[in-house]
Amino acid sequence: MELDWHAIDRWLIGEAWAGSRINEHLAELCDRIGPRWSSSEAEWEVIRYIHDQLRAAGLDQVATDEYELDTWSWKKAEARVVEDNQPIDLLPFNRCPSCEVQSVIIDAGYGTPRELETVRADLPGAVAVMAMGYEPFTQPVPLPVRLKLLKEARAAAAIVVDVKSGRRIEYHTATDWRDAGLDEHPLPTLATSRESGTLLRKLARAGKTLSLKVESRFFTAPSANVTGMLAGTRWPGEHLLLGGHHDTVYGSPGGNDNASGAIAVLETARVLAALHKETGIGPGRALRFATYSAEEQKLQGSSAYVDRHYKEGIPPRLAINLDELSTGRMKGIVLGFPHLRELVQRQLDTMKDGLQCQVMSQLDPSSDHFPFLRAGLDAAFLWRWRFDRRHPDAEFHHEHGDTSDKVNVRELKDYVGQLARILLRLSHVPPEEWPANTITPGQVRARLETERGAVVRVF
Ligand SMILES: [Zn+2]
Structure with missing residues (x-):
């Protein structure tokens, strides 16, 4: 079947804007639930909420992937001049x-x-x-x-x-x-x-002398990633993955970091599921969606996800990570490894919005794409707060002030529309046009060794 991309784009962009549920999700995640440190009861509320939302959007195989988290809490941190x-x-x-x-x-x-x-x-x-x-x-x-x-x-x-x-x-x-x-x-x-x-x-x-006292404790507790999928209509054994973390640090409502990314996952899934339901146009290869727990705790959620699904199992053709999207309009996609650059850029060019595909000069370990890269899997993130031309609200992440107003709703609608367009396009690229990934975890380890000690260049 020939796909009419002009008609599809009108549909996806229209639904991303006119059907948007961003405000409801923001009110729930940031205003009602608030800080959601992984392992806390608040995180479980968010996990249940996202699970229900993915189900309501009509995704298949919606599940919470539970795992044991190594976590920490603190009760007291005081310093006084003696x-x-x-x-x-x-x-x-x-x-x-x-x-x-x-x-x-x-x-x-x-x-x-x-x-x-x-x-x-x-x-x-x-x-x-x-x-x-x-x-x-x-x-x-x-x-x-x-x-x-x-x-x-x-x-x-x-x-x-x-x-x-x-x-x-x-x-x-x-x-x-x-x-x-x-x-x-x-x-x-x-x-x-x-x-x-x-x-x-x-x-x-x-x-002068300082008296310093910290009381904290280390323990393990259950936590979970949330996943769902849209089946592929042409190559159902293959898939692409879109994910972003749903947790926060202590005390932060996590608007920019990372209700913005988690909500973009929910909304992109909803828009693409609705396209399939209403027009019959589905992804070529399957699309999986995930929100990760414990990004703020050394990426333990996405690490557990990679372990559970890709130790054996068919890896994603590409995993895109969304983190801190209060950074102005979407500018492009940043790949960890270079071999998909031309393929992704070709697809972005068909969208005619000037989006760029870039490649990290060093493997940036600061968010949930990293466990994928460490395993040698193709992963990417979007341009975010450390890049040029950032939005002032992107200065808020691990602090009380990262409230729901730090998410620019119209910009996030733009992200959702663009992500739906790019994911659907990538899902229809035939397997024979997709460059093979020959990178091994051993090669990544060797590369990380050479990059150690340097400040990661992120712009
Ligand atoms: Zn984050």
């Missing part, structure tokens, strides 16, 4: 261990090797204050590397100064997500605001 009891703004990094320290404050600058040399004698047992940003005019040293240097210098704890202004502090992670294993802090690491950071540096010069 001499005058002054409190300091403080937020533990994800998976910060418990600690109790009373010690002098040492200003470690940006934590570069040169700067650490100047304070090395004072660091053992001390609370080190370090800038999160990179030292100007200096080869950037990744934060996890600088934290390891502080550990080697025997600092007791690190307080890292957030780059944002106005007492905003985000949750951060202390390790390189390219490494195997769980997120183990080299030393207890917390974030402070720029304003408290300035105060701490003054206190360090005055030789």
